[in-house]
Amino acid sequence: EDKVVQSPLSLVVHEGDTVTLNCSYEVTNFRSLLWYKQEKKAPTFLFMLTSSGIEKKSGRLSSILDKKELFSILNITATQTGDSAVYLCAVGSMEYGNKLVFGAGTILRVKS
Amino acid sequence: DGGITQSPKYLFRKEGQNVTLSCEQNLNHDAMYWYRQDPGQGLRLIYYSQIVNDFQKGDIAEGYSVSREKKESFPLTVTSAQKNPTAFYLCASSSGQGYYRGYTFGSGTRLTVV
Numbered sequence: 001e002d003k004v005v006q007s008p009l010s011l012v013v014h015e016g017d018t019v020t021l022n023c024s025y026e027v028t029n030f031r032s033l034l035w036y037k038q039e040k041k042a043p044t045f046l047f048m049l050t051s052s053g054i055e056k057k058s059g060r061l062s063s064i065l066d067k068k069e070l071f072s073i074l075n076i077t078a079t080q081t082g083d084s085a086v087y088l089c090a091v092g093s094m095e096y097g098n099k100l101v102f103g104a105g106t107i108l109r110v111k112s
Numbered sequence: 113d114g115g116i117t118q119s120p121k122y123l124f125r126k127e128g129q130n131v132t133l134s135c136e137q138n139l140n141h142d143a144m145y146w147y148r149q150d151p152g153q154g155l156r157l158i159y160y161s162q163i164v165n166d167f168q169k170g171d172i173a174e175g176y177s178v179s180r181e182k183k184e185s186f187p188l189t190v191t192s193a194q195k196n197p198t199a200f201y202l203c204a205s206s207s208g209q210g211y212y213r214g215y216t217f218g219s220g221t222r223l224t225v226v
Contacts (some may be wrong), residue, residue, distance in 0.1 A: 004154075005192075006154075009152065032214075034214045035207075042202070042217040042218060042219045042220060043202075043215075043217050045214055045215075046216045048214055053200040088154065088155065090155075090214070092214075098143050098162070098206045098207075098215075099157065099160055099170075100153040100214070100215065102147070102154045102156075104152060104154035105130070105153050105154050106154055
């Protein structure tokens, strides 16, 4: 059975801290791994990763994929209160067309 | 602007009633999905449709039904057979062609059984 496991489940940090969120997966015929940020309602797209070892960056956020060890990390540097959200990891498989399997999410709270 | 519209935003249902959640997209996406989100459990797939007039059960389809008569629309009915329907429901769509870009999500419907 395909599964995506995120850790930690929740995290509280202070503004300015750096955080690392983890996502491990087991899926048949891996296609891609995606990170989303969910603040109140609709998740918003952050990154899509398909190749190992290539870091994707957007401002203070970055992510990298290790297809050998079957995991990805999402880093957030110099955290701000606006980074408080649920961060979702999802994996797509060639077996299922465009269907994604989601992890439970990491709840991040940044205190001022 | 292209996007996905879910309605209503909040919905209250009495036990034993069927309710229908609306999902409309104008992105010309072929595929549409319904997910349920409960605290601490992430998103779980209810139903998905890769093309008009075709849909497949997801991991938790019991107590739910869908239709896909038009490309733009993928309504979800929560039936009385669903024993614990209180949850946040998210609709999503994706392009089935070309480079795979993940999902576009609607803003969700929060369903509460009273």
